Every structure is written in C-alpha cells, then in structure tokens.
C-alpha cells in the first residue's frame with residue numbers, strides 16, 4: 001500500500017484518523033508530521049515501521 005499524499009510513493013505505515021479530514025493512510029514521514037496536530041489519532045498498519 002502506498003502513501004495517499006499526492007506525489008508520494010513511499011510505503012504506507014500508518015492510518016491517521018483526522019477529525020477535519022477523515023481517514024488517511026500515509027507513510028512514516030507524512031505520518032510523523034500530521035500526528036503532531038491536535039486530535040489526530042494514529043493507527044499503525046500491521047508490519048509497518050512506526051513510529
């Protein structure tokens with residue numbers, strides 16, 4: 001599975017539940033940035049490298 005962010009081809013590592021945007025499946029780098037925002041819940045994908 002790939003990161004959902006446009007232009008990013010990295011392997012998805014985490015499923016983020018974002019109160020204002022819904023669920024996004026992203027790579028480690030994008031996940032680390034987004035999870036610092038208030039209210040975002042990170043659900044690691046099984047077998048992925050997270051955090």
Ligand SMILES: [Zn+2]
Pocket residue numbers: 003004005008009010026027028029030
């Ligand atoms: Zn990414």
